[in-house]
Amino acid sequence: MDKKELPIGVFDSGMGGLTAVKELRDILPHEDIVYLGDTARVPYGSKSRETILSYAAEDLAFLKKVGVKFTIAACGTVSSVMARDNIFEDERSCGVIRPSVKTAAEVSKNKKIGVIATPASISSGNYERLLKELSPDIEVYSKPCPMFVPLVENGYVERGCIPAVEIAKEYLLPLKQAGIDTLILGCTHYPLLSGIISDILGDGVRLISSGAEAARHAQRLLGEKGLLSTKSGPGTLKLYCTDSADLFMENATHFIDLGGARAERVSLGE
Amino acid sequence: MDKKELPIGVFDSGMGGLTAVKELRDILPHEDIVYLGDTARVPYGSKSRETILSYAAEDLAFLKKVGVKFTIAACGTVSSVMARDNIFEDERSCGVIRPSVKTAAEVSKNKKIGVIATPASISSGNYERLLKELSPDIEVYSKPCPMFVPLVENGYVERGCIPAVEIAKEYLLPLKQAGIDTLILGCTHYPLLSGIISDILGDGVRLISSGAEAARHAQRLLGEKGLLSTKSGPGTLKLYCTDSADLFMENATHFIDLGGARAERVSLGE
Known part of the structure; x- marks a missing residue:
């Protein structure tokens, strides 16, 4: 597949990252988006640095396997812990910090x-x-x-x-x-x-x-590299979670209009 | 070791089960107690039934390996989900429901x-x-x-x-x-x-x-079976958790006076 037409990946420990998805859809309506919410282990915010790092590595590996052109770690906790060692932000990904x-x-x-x-x-x-x-x-x-x-x-x-x-x-x-x-x-x-x-x-x-600033950052970087989608129709939204998909769908509606998007449950770290 | 002198095990997804430990120490001051808080995966309450069951099975297996004479699942969520199928409550263990x-x-x-x-x-x-x-x-x-x-x-x-x-x-x-x-x-x-x-x-x-009712239930059952400790000194308290031990110690003080007890971090499910 042309790299341009790969989706943008977004992950979070739970639902909050959907606010970044909302911003992305507003400013980049033609882009496909893949979202992962690690709902079986939410929240990350109260956990230790090393636990957060190992969970984030699994989230990233999952999105890499799915195939994305850019990843937003739409989780303040992950972004913060990772920013300390400059191990996450490069031309293919960013946090929200x-x-x-x-x-x-x-x-x-x-x-x-x-x-x-x-x-x-x-x-x-x-x-x-x-x-x-x-x-x-x-x-x-x-x-x-x-x-x-x-x-x-x-x-x-x-x-x-x-x-x-x-x-x-x-x-x-x-x-x-x-x-x-x-x-x-x-x-x-x-x-x-x-x-x-x-x-x-x-x-x-x-x-x-x-979340809004991370979405604009992704837009800028992808634009500079000529990696924005050239499709004219609306982008798709694919949702993954690690606990019950029904529970995810129910809670997600607090954050975003899902349209017809369905969630699928996956296992990480296997 | 004489079975009487084995500790009573208590587990919870996090800290809340320490209120049951407090009750146990009040009514059974000579008993040794082992507590496990699955703090890397807290809270269980928002997760699906099958995820809760698999976490609880790992918590139980850990306490069994440590060696306990009775186990209290001092987690309302676990007790509730398990009570549905009568798979947890017997003469060696009880939930809080x-x-x-x-x-x-x-x-x-x-x-x-x-x-x-x-x-x-x-x-x-x-x-x-x-x-x-x-x-x-x-x-x-x-x-x-x-x-x-x-x-x-x-x-x-x-x-x-x-x-x-x-x-x-x-x-x-x-x-x-x-x-x-x-x-x-x-x-x-x-x-x-x-x-x-x-x-x-x-x-x-x-x-x-x-928590208090579960502690009294444990006291009654152990008494009936002649399994109450015959020691005269104060019982010991050993704490395990699955995320940072320092974080656990800090948060645990909201719930209970730890005395000199220290927490140790362990991995479950391995």
């Missing part, structure tokens, strides 16, 4: 940037390190938000939803008080909370969605 | 019993089935509470904590309105929320902790 870090450094005027993500992503220190590499005078204010994924997965996302607003205030008010003008949403679940987050931080704070 | 169901049926006066647990436990239908087997006139009011585990694991457990109280009201007010006089806490994390739960339900509702 570097693209969002680059955009945040470009758009911030006062050089005070907030980062919210899972505990594993924050404690890796990668956001801070990468932002300071781009511009040493940036001040970074980080906050792990362990309750945001369960809130999103259980539908506590509407503006005014009391438990979500109370928990979000606890996480975000210190960042607001620090005077940030830009906030990186360093977990692909978090865009679903952007209404609540904006209400707390106000219009003066620009939200950077890590 | 049957003992709590038995106690609830005994103490309820108006025969209206509430059950709260993870979505997998509730959708298995086992609580309802087992309660009705004991007494067909019992009315069962079940409610899955998917946010309770993340709330507990992130420390939202104090009376008056707004997000926890709001979410708990959403789950519990329908049970209160139904007029229950007994509530089974069908997940070993939930006893940490018993203050909040009592405040909502009032003094008229008796809370049954599934």
Whole structure:
């Protein structure tokens, strides 16, 4: 097959990476997309570095076997842990951290940037390190938000939803008080909370969605290499998961309109 | 070794089973205890039946290899899925469902019993089935509470904590309105929320902790068989986990005073 017409691969520990798929479909509607959600082992965010690395290696190997022209690790936790050793980002793949870090450094005027993500992503220190590499005078204010994924997965996302607003205030008010003008949403679940987050931080704070930035990064890289699809019809979406396909389909609808796409269950690491 | 002096094994997908360990140590202070938390794959509650069964089989095989005289599956999800086929409960082991169901049926006066647990436990239908087997006139009011585990694991457990109280009201007010006089806490994390739960339900509702009932069941069975330890000193506690031991130790302190016990990381299924 012409390399141009191979699909773009996206993987995540669970469902959150579907927000990156949504962004990809918006900006690259003709591309085929293959998604893998490692739902039998979700979440990765609370696990140790070495466990996360071994799971990510299996996810990558699976997509390589399926055959993709580019891979997005649409999992903040994997992207963060892997960015530490520069072992993942090259011309065939990217995580969700570097693209969002680059955009945040470009758009911030006062050089005070907030980062919210899972505990594993924050404690890796990668956001801070990468932002300071781009511009040493940036001040970074980080906050792990362990309750945001369960809130999103259980539908506590509407503006005014009391438990979500109370928990979000606890996480975000210190960042607001620090005077940030830009906030990186360093977990692909978090865009679903952007209404609540904006209400707390106000219009003066620009939200950077890590999934959207990774999608734009993929578009740019593939364009430069002449690897964008030349098809005219709508791209296909193929979904794989590692736990029940029915459960996956049911939960996925919180994140994305699946259209007619079906999920298939696969085993990793065999 | 004299079989009497073998440890009691307890396993869970993560930390929650430590509440059963706490109960065991209270009522059987001379017994040695071995705990396994499958932290690399936690949580089980959102996974499919067949995945849960294969994980549980590996947990059991591990404790059998270590050598225990009795095993408590201190995981509501595993207990529930296994109870469906009667494949786990015998004279050498028990889950946390049957003992709590038995106690609830005994103490309820108006025969209206509430059950709260993870979505997998509730959708298995086992609580309802087992309660009705004991007494067909019992009315069962079940409610899955998917946010309770993340709330507990992130420390939202104090009376008056707004997000926890709001979410708990959403789950519990329908049970209160139904007029229950007994509530089974069908997940070993939930006893940490018993203050909040009592405040909502009032003094008229008796809370049954599934971990405590399983501990009493183990005590009764071991006593009947003459298998209680005859040692006079305090029993030891040995902890195993499948992800980082440091992470386990850190999180375990939310649930139990570890004393000098250390955790050791092990691999399952090899």
